[in-house]
Amino acid sequence: MMDNKMNRRGFFAAVAQIVGVAAIAPAALNAVFSSEASAQEKRRGSAPAAGGAAMPMVDPNDAVAKAVKYVEDYKKSPDSKGVNHCATCGFYTKKETKNGKEVGTxxxxxxxxxxxxxxxxxxxKKA
Structure with missing residues (x-):
């Protein structure tokens, strides 16, 4: 017949496992959540540029820009209907002025x- 009582050695082994998990879990969770937060910042376009350098402008010849038919002047796009441009878009956030023109992310x-x-x-449409 098997004895269900935990012996002293088994007790301390179980405690050591629990303490080990409790010590490692916060660090592991922090790594997971901080990398997720960093990824979300990048998706929002508000991540600072590396080294504090200014963020580059979108190149109209970039693959993503071509896929969404990006043009630097809404007046040159027949799809803009005259009022649809970045300043009135919900995805746009004003950041600064470059060469006398407003720019944002x-x-x-x-x-x-x-x-x-x-x-x-x-x-x-911006809400």
Missing amino acids: CTIFAGKMVYSNAFCNSWN
Whole structure:
């Protein structure tokens, strides 16, 4: 017949396992959640550029820009209907002025800046 009582050695082994898990779990969870937060910042386009350098502008010849028919001047796009441009889009956030033009970030182009007067087919009315 098997004895269900835990002996002293078994008790201390179980305690050591619990303490080990309790010590490692916070570090593991922190690593998971901090990398998720970092990924979300990049998707929002609000992640700071590496080394504190200014974020680059979107290149209209970039593959993503071509896929959404990005143009730097909404007046040159027949799809913009005259009022649809980055400044009126929900994905756009004003950041600064470059060369006398307002620029900001866009969730479509993570890590890059767009002109406020630009347009793409992902335009979404600002709430």
